[in-house]
Amino acid sequence: MAAKSIISRPVYGTLSPQAGKHHLFVADAEGALAIIGMAKNAPAGFFDGAEIVFIPGSDGKYVAALEALKPAQLHLAPSFPSLLPRLRQTLTNAHMGLRLYLSGTEGLIGQAMQVALEAGIDHTSMQTEHRGSLARRMQCVHCKGITENVTTQPASCSHCGLLLLVRDHYSRRLAAFQGVCINAEDRSEIPPMEEIFR
Amino acid sequence: MGITFRKETFRDDFTFRNSPEHIRRFPFPFHEDSYMYAVNIEPHVVGPKGSVLENLIDVDEHYVAEMQDRALVLAEDPLRCQSLPHMTLAGWDLLELLMEQQALGYPEHFTLTRDGDRWRWINRPLGIDDTFTFGDTSTLPYGPMEYITRQSQGDFCILDQRDGNLWMDAGMVTTQADWSLDFDIGMNFFEWHAPVPLAHEKGIFIRALKFLTNIQQGKPARRLNWTMTINPRLDTSPENYHKWGPDRTTVTPENVGDKVHLRVELQSFWRLPRSNGVVFPIRCYLIKMDELVTQPKWARRLHRVIRDLPEELATYKGLTRYRPTLVEWLSKLDDGSATSPGFGPD
Numbered sequence: 196m197a198a199k200s201i202i203s204r205p206v207y208g209t210l211s212p213q214a215g216k217h218h219l220f221v222a223d224a225e226g227a228l229a230i231i232g233m234a235k236n237a238p239a240g241f242f243d244g245a246e247i248v249f250i251p252g253s254d255g256k257y258v259a260a261l262e263a264l265k266p267a268q269l270h271l272a273p274s275f276p277s278l279l280p281r282l283r284q285t286l287t288n289a290h291m292g293l294r295l296y297l298s299g300t301e302g303l304i305g306q307a308m309q310v311a312l313e314a315g316i317d318h319t320s321m322q323t324e325h326r327g328s329l330a331r332r333m334q335c336v337h338c339k340g341i342t343e344n345v346t347t348q349p350a351s352c353s354h355c356g357l358l359l360l361v362r363d364h365y366s367r368r369l370a371a372f373q374g375v376c377i378n379a380e381d382r383s384e385i386p387p388m389e390e391i392f393r
Numbered sequence: 394m395g396i397t398f399r400k401e402t403f404r405d406d407f408t409f410r411n412s413p414e415h416i417r418r419f420p421f422p423f424h425e426d427s428y429m430y431a432v433n434i435e436p437h438v439v440g441p442k443g444s445v446l447e448n449l450i451d452v453d454e455h456y457v458a459e460m461q462d463r464a465l466v467l468a469e470d471p472l473r474c475q476s477l478p479h480m481t482l483a484g485w486d487l488l489e490l491l492m493e494q495q496a497l498g499y500p501e502h503f504t505l506t507r508d509g510d511r512w513r514w515i516n517r518p519l520g521i522d523d524t525f526t527f528g529d530t531s532t533l534p535y536g537p538m539e540y541i542t543r544q545s546q547g548d549f550c551i552l553d554q555r556d557g558n559l560w561m562d563a564g565m566v567t568t569q570a571d572w573s574l575d576f577d578i579g580m581n582f583f584e585w586h587a588p589v590p591l592a593h594e595k596g597i598f599i600r601a602l603k604f605l606t607n608i609q610q611g612k613p614a615r616r617l618n619w620t621m622t623i624n625p626r627l628d629t630s631p632e633n634y635h636k637w638g639p640d641r642t643t644v645t646p647e648n649v650g651d652k653v654h655l656r657v658e659l660q661s662f663w664r665l666p667r668s669n670g671v672v673f674p675i676r677c678y679l680i681k682m683d684e685l686v687t688q689p690k691w692a693r694r695l696h697r698v699i700r701d702l703p704e705e706l707a708t709y710k711g712l713t714r715y716r717p718t719l720v721e722w723l724s725k726l727d728d729g730s731a732t733s734p735g736f737g738p739d
Contacts, residue, residue: 203587379638
């Protein structure tokens, strides 16, 4: 789990069953374990009104375990961009009483939250649980490009190539941490790159 | 007699200077020989004639040049001006406030006439004479916030108030001390201040938010903040940090007086009448060391403040690289004698 940090850095909880009419889960890879863990405390019939949208890892792990929960719908997606149109439509057509549960990597939680915010759902009403990689989505403050799956500090911007300090400062609107040039004052200073967001 | 507007630049050849009268009116931010964060908020009321507080919205000799610099920044990066969809009404509130205040304080330069919703705005320094319908965005060349803040010195953040918090939901930010509107837009008061060191632990932001959410219409408040900038550069944005950052390596004992600038922000806070938002103008004043030390009290005091500044604050303000050179230079102007209380020069 993340170390003590600044206030804008997201804090994640543990999924717990909420009162509601419809339950929408969005998860990737180990995020399935958060859903399976939560299911142990869920009242009977909870998953009858649930939809799970899941991005399995390359090994296809946890798919069978999620099927065993017998959700009303289980949709498997190969990537986040591929599930976006479906997620947008579900949220656009949602009624009062929809509860949202996001679990898995920070990138997945952040991007799903971003879409839900655009649909008018308050971020404090969403259940989140971080599982798996700590890799970060990072916005380069200089060129505005987003670099996915950043695991090092500093990190190179995949768009403009500047060497960036990956800050803890986080924007829910952009679903990204901020990257700021680490050697802007003297480009000859090149700090060592360490793998720290695993 | 009106203001004589200077022709000057805040980039490239950096011809920005303060006239002797403007040096005397500089809002020096230290009332004692040391500095630490405090909730230094006070009522924003009119101050002495000839000071930057003579009018609640100050227009000075740099007005035209600053507006030209803003136009250059926006042409390069339109994301410096953004307004979330629910903030248009607050933009009209701001347009009204700035037109009223500028026309009130500087009738020789600005005129506002109103006939119901038909408004006519004359801005002589910028050669503007527009008639429009208040509340109808299609009658202006830009949205209301962008229109009026292209004609007003300082950055402007418009904060929406809801859930007991303030949300940075609109702004015109081209003269900022290293923070990004594009990144921070949509954040609440605690989130956009998250990177500031020490102040959270001191409870500063909790108290400040309590104060700001209770600001009443017609009773604005203000505070001063400060940092330092190498060269008189208004656009010290994080977006362009890789362009202006190298300036910090260019300070030498010979050029301190010309290159190092004290950058003071006069921040004010106003309740907006229709939207119930709060507008937060951040007005930036720059003064080079050579100009500042013409006032011996300021030279002595600034030496002591910079020398004794806690390391974390010096780092956050980006002074680390040139602080020793600056302190050494200022020390020669500090004979150790006492400084009088208060901000003003002797």
